[in-house]
Amino acid sequence: MDPIVEVVALLLGFLGWVLVGVAIPNRYWKTSTVDGNVITTSTIYENLWMSCATDSTGVHNCREFPSLLALSGYIQASRALMIASVVLGTFGLVATLIGMQCSKAGGENYVLKGRIAGIGGVFFILQGLCTMISVSWYAFNITQDFFNPLFPGTKYEIGEGLYIGWCSGTLSICGGVCLVFACKSDTDEKPAYPYQVSRGTIYSASTSRRGAHSTYDKNAYV
Template identity: 40%
Template sequence: MASNEWKVTSRASSVITATWVFQGLWMDCAGNALGAFHCRPHLTIFKTEGYIQACRGLMIAAICLGFFGSICALVGMKCTKIGGSEQTKSRIACLAGLIFILCGLCAMTSCSLYANRITVEFFDPLYVAQKYELGAALFIGWAGSSLCIIGGSIFCFSLVKDNKNRRVGYAYNTAASAISTRTKAYNDSTDFKAPNASPKHFDKNAYV
């Protein structure tokens, strides 16, 4: 978000090839082949174009969501000692995954909106002003938002995995209860109802 290379001047349409311009969400910068740069911030939001303000809001929302998502992910990890039981930590991890997905969507929407404006102006034959190309910040934003969405999806799978483990445990408890039922039925047989009665079918070496 802080990068100034959201769009750069197109070398194909630039009259002076030794000078180029970088523009970002917060300031415009100009540089030349000698390495000198000069940046001018956007002093007021009332003169800033609407799509730039929309991209600002989406990127700020993405950063805030990423911050809260990181906290939830830290609490929901099984390697941490905070968060409560494993079931509660699994739900917190799933919530973190949803936050990360929303964070990635906000960032991707912002980069795509900005890139769409650049593309429309570049291929518009009636647009006579300086044309720009896609800057490095857009590609970094697309890559980062994709990683956020993928990581959030992985966190959401933790709740599904936890549900599968609980079903397996339920089957194991059922088997254990069946074994205990058979053991109880065996203990309640007629041979063991009278503990004081003398055995009928065993001699003195039966328990050796």
């Protein structure tokens, strides 16, 4: 495996893992503005854990969701997927660090190290898929309510937390694909066959035997 590919894949996976940690506590997964006069204008925003509101004076009031079972199903699923994404990304980072050629953690068995790095790439891909499914499902529900003319509640728009999640998923998938395909290309290389090495040895041996016979023949005539 090319060490440059390993480093690039590790950086992409690490950035994706960091952005997941940024997206989970981000408050602006969906936002809505209630327009009125200058005094009553307020912004309402939510994420996976709480609902907040701020007025024109800059005062923020947040309220955590009271019950897990009372939440919508997509919010519970998004929570689980984002937490799973963090766990998978951690496994991917550890496996990639062990499997890199410049790392001494996995010993000198480069075949095994390549396979471990490939497993790290699979973890990165799973991390990216979990993140993309979570934020895309959340965004789908926002847009579905927003364009529904019969929806009676507050209509929200997509917040910055979802964009951070999409960036995280894209980086993680790119890093994982780089690792997996790099490891696969290494295994496809044809090894050197034994006869290519031993051919010269046989030839030199036969040459030495011919030299011995020629010496013997000369001595026989003396």
